[in-house]
Every structure is written in C-alpha cells, then in structure tokens.
Amino acid sequence: MAKDRSGNIGEAPIGVFDSGLGGLTVVRRLAAVMPGETIVYLGDTARVPYGIRSLATVRQYALEDAAFLMRFFPKLIVVACNTASAAAVEAIESFCPVEVVDVIRPSAAYALTRTDGAIGVIATEATVASGAYERAIHAIDPRREVISKACPLLVPIVEEGREQDDPIVLYVLGDYLRELQRRRPAVLILGCTHYPLLAGAIGKLMGPQVQLVESGESVAMEVQRRLRAAGLKNRRAEGGSLRCFTTDNVERFARLSERFGGRKVDNVELVGTDELRCEVAKPDRPGLGASTVESGGR
Amino acid sequence: MAKDRSGNIGEAPIGVFDSGLGGLTVVRRLAAVMPGETIVYLGDTARVPYGIRSLATVRQYALEDAAFLMRFFPKLIVVACNTASAAAVEAIESFCPVEVVDVIRPSAAYALTRTDGAIGVIATEATVASGAYERAIHAIDPRREVISKACPLLVPIVEEGREQDDPIVLYVLGDYLRELQRRRPAVLILGCTHYPLLAGAIGKLMGPQVQLVESGESVAMEVQRRLRAAGLKNRRAEGGSLRCFTTDNVERFARLSERFGGRKVDNVELVGTDELRCEVAKPDRPGLGASTVESGGR
Numbered sequence: 289m290a291k292d293r294s295g296n297i298g299e300a301p302i303g304v305f306d307s308g309l310g311g312l313t314v315v316r317r318l319a320a321v322m323p324g325e326t327i328v329y330l331g332d333t334a335r336v337p338y339g340i341r342s343l344a345t346v347r348q349y350a351l352e353d354a355a356f357l358m359r360f361f362p363k364l365i366v367v368a369c370n371t372a373s374a375a376a377v378e379a380i381e382s383f384c385p386v387e388v389v390d391v392i393r394p395s396a397a398y399a400l401t402r403t404d405g406a407i408g409v410i411a412t413e414a415t416v417a418s419g420a421y422e423r424a425i426h427a428i429d430p431r432r433e434v435i436s437k438a439c440p441l442l443v444p445i446v447e448e449g450r451e452q453d454d455p456i457v458l459y460v461l462g463d464y465l466r467e468l469q470r471r472r473p474a475v476l477i478l479g480c481t482h483y484p485l486l487a488g489a490i491g492k493l494m495g496p497q498v499q500l501v502e503s504g505e506s507v508a509m510e511v512q513r514r515l516r517a518a519g520l521k522n523r524r525a526e527g528g529s530l531r532c533f534t535t536d537n538v539e540r541f542a543r544l545s546e547r548f549g550g551r552k553v554d555n556v557e558l559v560g561t562d563e564l565r566c567e568v569a570k571p572d573r574p575g576l577g578a579s580t581v582e583s584g585g586r
Numbered sequence: 587m588a589k590d591r592s593g594n595i596g597e598a599p600i601g602v603f604d605s606g607l608g609g610l611t612v613v614r615r616l617a618a619v620m621p622g623e624t625i626v627y628l629g630d631t632a633r634v635p636y637g638i639r640s641l642a643t644v645r646q647y648a649l650e651d652a653a654f655l656m657r658f659f660p661k662l663i664v665v666a667c668n669t670a671s672a673a674a675v676e677a678i679e680s681f682c683p684v685e686v687v688d689v690i691r692p693s694a695a696y697a698l699t700r701t702d703g704a705i706g707v708i709a710t711e712a713t714v715a716s717g718a719y720e721r722a723i724h725a726i727d728p729r730r731e732v733i734s735k736a737c738p739l740l741v742p743i744v745e746e747g748r749e750q751d752d753p754i755v756l757y758v759l760g761d762y763l764r765e766l767q768r769r770r771p772a773v774l775i776l777g778c779t780h781y782p783l784l785a786g787a788i789g790k791l792m793g794p795q796v797q798l799v800e801s802g803e804s805v806a807m808e809v810q811r812r813l814r815a816a817g818l819k820n821r822r823a824e825g826g827s828l829r830c831f832t833t834d835n836v837e838r839f840a841r842l843s844e845r846f847g848g849r850k851v852d853n854v855e856l857v858g859t860d861e862l863r864c865e866v867a868k869p870d871r872p873g874l875g876a877s878t879v880e881s882g883g884r
Contacts (some may be wrong), residue, residue, distance in 0.1 A: 340838065341835060445739065509760075
C-alpha cells in the first residue's frame with residue numbers, strides 16, 4: 289500500500305486521470321462525498337479523444353497517465369475515462385501497487401442494485417463498441433438485459449457549451465433516446481463523464497420513472513468504500529484540495545474547468561506528453577515498458 | 587527544387603497531410619484535376635483533432651508531418667488542414683525546400699474573384715478564432731467584409747456518418763447558418779475539409795444564388811498553377827496513384843477513406859508518432875528542433 293512521504297497513508301492524495309476534462313465531473317462528486325481528501329488530477333488534453341484511438345494506443349496512454357500520478361504517492365487511482373477503463377484497467381491494476389477504481393464497474397454494480405429489469409446505457413461510440421458495460425453487468429448477473437446506445441454528438445455538444453434547453457440539444461437527444469424512451473428501462477447509466485452536464489435534459493426526455501446513474505456518483509461511493517475498508521480515509525472532514533495537470537493548452541483547461549468541475553481551477557500545471565513517455569520508459573519500473581502493452585487493436 | 591531519386595522532377599509525388607481524414611477531400615480534387623500525379627498522404631489520426639491544441643503544439647505537429655513527407659522527395663507539399671494552415675504554414679515554408687500550398691489562401695483568393703460583396707466563411711472554432719481567413723482575404727482586399735461562423739458540431743456530424751437529408755443535419759445547419767441566410771453573401775467558403783460532405787445540404791439551405799467554395803477545389807487549381815509555372819507537372823495524363831500513411835488505427839482509416847476520398851484505400855500504412863518525432867529531432871535538419879516552435883499559445 290502506498291504511503292505519502294511522511295508515512296501517513298490517509299493523507300496521501302487520490303489520483304484521478306481522464307483523457308480530457310470530463311473526469312472533473314467525477315472529481316466534483318469525490319470532493320462532495322469526501323471533502324477532506326487531496327486530489328491530483330491529470331487531463332491528457334494533448335491526446336484527447338481516446339475513443340478514436342486503437343486499443344493498444346489507449347492502453348499505452350492510460351499506463352503513462354497512471355505512471356505520472358504514481359509520482360504523487362497516491363493511496364488510490366481513479367480511471368475517470370470510460371475508454372481507458374474499458375481498455376486498460378487490468379493493465380493499470382497490475383502495474384500500480386495501489387487501489388484502482390474505474391468508472392464502469394461501480395456504475396454497473398450500482399445499476400444492478402436499483403432494478404431487476406433491463407438496464408439502459410448511453411455512451412460514446414468507442415465505449416459501446418467495447419461492450420465494457422455489458423461485460424461488467426454480466427459479470428454480476430449474466431442474464432440481465434442491457435440496452436446500449438452510442439451517442440457520438442453529445443461530447444461535442446457539451447464541449448460547444450450549449451445549454452440543456454437548447455433546441456438542438458433536445459432534438460439530438462430525442463433522436464438518440466427514441467428506442468430507450470420506448471423501452472423505458474428503470475435505470476439508465478450515463479456512460480460518459482461528459483453526460484452529467486446534460487442530465488437535466490436526459491431526465492426530462494426519459495421521464496421521472498427512469499433513474500439516471502452518473503459515473504461520478506457511483507465512483508465516489510466505491511472510492512469511499514475502498515478507503516474505509518483499507519483504513520485509508522483522510523482524518524480531515526474538510527479542507528481538501530485539488531491540483532490539476534494537463535498535457536496541453538492550460539488556458540483552455542482553466543476556462544472549461546468550471547463547467548465540468550463546478551468551480552474554476554486557476555493554477556493548472558502543464559506536463560508534456562514527452563515527460564509522460566519518459567515516466568513509462570524508466571528502467572526502474574519493470575512491467576511498464578512498451579512490451580507490457582499487448583497489440584490488441586480491434 | 588526537390589527531385590525524385592531518378593532525378594526526374596515531374597515524377598516526384600505531391601505530399602499531402604492533414605490531422606485526420608478530412609484532407610482526403612482535397613486529395614480527391616487533386617486526383618480529379620491531375621489524374622497523372624502520384625500523391626503521398628499522411629493523416630495524423632493519433633493526434634487528431636489539431637483544433638483544440640495550443641498553437642505551439644499544432645506548429646510542432648505540422649512540422650513533424652511535413653518532415654515525414656519530405657522523405658518521399660515531394661515536388662510540392664499541401665497542408666490540407668485548416669488549423670495547421672493557420673498555425674504553421676510560414677514555419678513549413680521556411681523549413682521545406684519545395685512549394686507549399688495551404689488550404690486557406692487559395693480559397694480566399696478564389697472567393698475574391700467571384701464577388702465584390704461580402705464573403706461568408708464557415709469553419710471550426712479554432713479556424714474562426716485564428717482569424718486566418720480574414721487575414722488572407724484582407725491581405726488582398728483590406729476593406730472586404732467577411733462574415734465568419736464557427737460550426738463545431740459539423741465535423742462530428744460528418745464523422746458519425748449521417749446523411750445530408752438527416753433531419754439532425756438540417757436542423758443543426760439551420761441553426762448555424764441563420765445569420766448567413768439573412769445576409770446571403772454571394773460566396774460562402776467551406777473552411778474545413780470535412781464540409782464538402784455536407785455541401786448538398788448547405789447549398790439547399792443557402793439557395794442557388796450563393797456559390798460554395800470548397801478548399802479542395804481551389805487548392806487543386808493552385809497546385810496545378812504552381813506545378814505548371816515551375817515546369818513540374820507530371821508528363822503522364824493519367825495513371826497516378828495514392829499512398830496513405832496514418833499514425834494510428836489503420837482499420838478505421840481504411841473504413842472511412844471512401845466517405846472522404848471517394849474511393850476505399852486498402853493498403854493504409856502505419857507510421858508511429860515516435861517516428862515522426864525522430865524525423866524532426868534529426869541533427870542534420872537544422873531549424874526543425876523544438877526551439878523553432880515559438881511558444882505562441884493564445
């Protein structure tokens with residue numbers, strides 16, 4: 289188990305990474321549930337989006353991101369990116385000697401506790417194509433029906449800054465959700481960290497009898513459970529902090545941070561992807577070289 | 587002037603690069619106008635999209651792309667990416683000892699020949715924010731009015747594969763084009779290499795009195811003019827060929843190539859971004875190191 293430099297494990301930070309800014313919706317939930325924790329966030333904006341890369345490339349990037357976070361001696365790492373969770377969580381678990389929480393399994397497990405019927409999932413094209421939510425749900429209940437729908441335009445719509453009552457948002461959502469509206473599953477997983485910003489409109493279209501599950505919410509609960517079980521919770525009840533790194537365009541990160549994380553992050557720090565590569569190439573980190581990443585492109 | 591290995595200049599290829607697949611709409615026009623030419627295309631899909639990167643990063647990537655194409659001893663390089671054209675064309679011109687044609691200046695010059703009135707431009711957020719079309723138009727006619735509109739959702743809409751008569755396509759276009767429909771400029775520049783795939787719908791919404799200018803068209807004319815002027819045209823009237831490289835996900839490139847380029851490219855070759863970096867880092871290529879790229883992030 290990781291200890292911070294003073295040897296006090298509970299005060300070590302939680303490391304969170306995502307391909308971009310979407311993971312800040314997870315950070316927001318973590319900070320709400322555990323306001324005393326220190327969080328270090330890495331948004332790999334120089335290489336976003338991960339969803340259109342090959343599986344081998346996503347795995348390599350995700351390992352580099354996790355290796356960077358390991359510099360801060362975290363007690364737990366959150367993979368706050370659906371594509372990276374689908375492609376690389378096992379690789380990260382075998383590399384990192386700390387707890388690892390992804391965004392897929394906690395949402396799947398939580399959704400199963402909320403209904404005996406079919407579970408809906410909306411996500412990016414890459415996440416739906418990976419079948420990761422089906423696998424996570426079927427690992428617990430092999431016969432559960434899953435209704436998945438890829439919604440490729442929702443991330444760019446959120447990044448464009450459109451409001452939830454914008455006619456285009458409602459029109460596009462209406463198109464994507466048609467089948468799900470007809471089937472009306474009791475639970476709909478928002479399988480992308482951008483989608484909580486559209487939760488109001490999605491909820492309106494699906495109706496009050498459909499419960500929306502945000503990754504951030506179930507991840508925060510899972511992180512709290514794991515830290516408690518391992519005796520790793522910070523003793524502080526509040527006064528936590530957030531340190532943000534990005535691999536490109538610090539100004540854009542700072543500008544968009546409020547929209548995703550609920551508060552503006554001013555002191556965003558830049559870390560080059562070259563530096564991330566060096567981190568992984570270090571000879572004293574066996575198992576992190578390029579050979580670890582199997583060539584698994586679909 | 588570059589010569590191919592046999593010393594025959596006209597038979598040297600035309601090198602074309604883009605951040606992704608959009609540049610294949612330019613290749614399609616080049617091949618239509620000059621069917622005897624050999625074309626080498628690089629789509630930097632591992633680092634797409636360039637539009638959300640900092641200016642310094644885009645310039646670095648574009649130089650790496652151009653340096654890779656220089657391996658093929660091209661007689662001319664086409665920067666078939668609006669963001670790279672806006673950020674890096676001067677840097678590429680000072681580095682590459684061959685003719686360089688970007689996608690912005692030829693469209694601007696051509697549009698000016700077609701009307702005495704205002705010129706409309708639709709493009710990505712990054713291109714509009716760069717002001718590159720205004721600069722190119724005002725370099726020729728400083729008093730010409732330019733009506734620009736950023737259309738961030740059009741690239742993802744094209745990449746999602748929606749047809750032009752899809753209600754969502756028409757609805758989103760209607761939203762973006764409202765002001766341009768009211769002003770009705772005689773010429774509308776499609777300032778993004780993805781937009782030709784929506785030209786039918788855009789033309790329908792703007793009406794027949796508005797002439798659409800595609801980058802590919804004016805670039806092909808400019809390339810032909812430059813090759814003629816320099817005595818560099820291939821003597822072959824037909825029988826040209828296309829060789830494609832991509833930095834990631836060969837399968838996705840092959841799958842989408844028909845949509846953008848009009849014909850499926852089967853033998854797509856992979857070149858790693860690591861290899862592109864090495865190309866630029868070579869000590870025998872002075873002026874291409876990281877120090878060349880000024881820190882110009884906006």
